[in-house]
Amino acid sequence: MDKLLEVDDLTQCYPNGRGVRNVSFDVMKGDIFGFIGPNGAGKTTVLKIILGLIRPDQGSVRIFGHHVAEAFEQAMSHVGCLIETAEAYEYMSAYDNLKLSARFYRDLPKTRIDQVLEQVGLTPYKHERVNGYSLGMKQRLGLASALLSDPKLVLLDEPSNGLDIEGMADVRNTVLQLSREQGITFLIASHLMHDLGMIANRIGIMNNGSLIRIGNKDELLQGGTTLEQYVLSQIQQPKEAIRNV
Numbered sequence: 001m002d003k004l005l006e007v008d009d010l011t012q013c014y015p016n017g018r019g020v021r022n023v024s025f026d027v028m029k030g031d032i033f034g035f036i037g038p039n040g041a042g043k044t045t046v047l048k049i050i051l052g053l054i055r056p057d058q059g060s061v062r063i064f065g066h067h068v069a070e071a072f073e074q075a076m077s078h079v080g081c082l083i084e085t086a087e088a089y090e091y092m093s094a095y096d097n098l099k100l101s102a103r104f105y106r107d108l109p110k111t112r113i114d115q116v117l118e119q120v121g122l123t124p125y126k127h128e129r130v131n132g133y134s135l136g137m138k139q140r141l142g143l144a145s146a147l148l149s150d151p152k153l154v155l156l157d158e159p160s161n162g163l164d165i166e167g168m169a170d171v172r173n174t175v176l177q178l179s180r181e182q183g184i185t186f187l188i189a190s191h192l193m194h195d196l197g198m199i200a201n202r203i204g205i206m207n208n209g210s211l212i213r214i215g216n217k218d219e220l221l222q223g224g225t226t227l228e229q230y231v232l233s234q235i236q237q238p239k240e241a242i243r244n245v
């Protein structure tokens with residue numbers, strides 16, 4: 001199986017002493033990798049390092065074999081992201097919002113905006129103002145924007161934050177469909193374990209700045225344990241070396 005993302009020994013210490021240390025994991029082609037952990041565990045810091053928004057004190061990131069620190073443009077050429085709440089101009093339509101975002105990309109085919117709207121199920125509402133959208137629809141619009149460049153790897157940070165159960169199901173179903181039908185690989189950070197546990201095939205658990213467990217969901221959750229029960233049992237244990245399942 002191809003490695004799309006290789007995260008190797010990331011350490012980032014903020015001036016207040018918090019941050020992440022020695023975080024290593026891979027994301028394989030076709031994965032929906034659930035990056036799970038309580039608030040403040042370090043998930044956003046790792047995502048920002050992957051996207052080149054923070055330069056780590058130590059460690060490296062390779063995307064499609066390209067080092068983010070050395071070949072940023074090549075590394076990012078097939079990456080889309082949505083970091084926390086999607087921002088959109090409320091008094092413009094989804095279509096016009098995407099037209100604005102599309103100006104950041106060179107050589108985007110004219111049909112691309114309609115394609116991404118279709119992919120996230122917003123075609124019937126594309127000319128309606130965003131201020132009438134539900135939060136789930138706004139998140140799907142954010143996802144549409146992340147898909148504009150036709151990425152093979154998409155990073156989402158807390159995509160279900162603030163959504164009701166319908167909005168969460170909306171986002172989950174969209175991710176599953178994009179994974180199955182377009183072959184897009186996902187790295188999704190969330191503290192909502194039940195939500196992410198429903199769609200992820202691989203899981204990495206962050207706690208206190210360290211990656212404490214990583215493995216296939218089905219191997220981690222044996223004997224009918226839920227992901228929530230498993231994560232709680234792991235983060236309540238004394239820290240120990242990372243175990244690859």
Ligand SMILES: Nc1ncnc2c1ncn2[C@@H]1O[C@H](COP(=O)(O)OP(=O)(O)OP(=O)(O)O)[C@@H](O)[C@H]1O
Nearest residue numbers: 014015016018019038039040041042043044045046
């Ligand atoms: N710019 C910063 N300066 C100082 N400390 C920071 C900074 N950004 C994050 N931290 C601290 O680093 C730790 C990890 O934060 P991070 O945002 O990566 O965690 P998280 O798992 O994404 O949590 P959340 O879901 O709450 O965003 C936390 O203790 C946080 O307070």
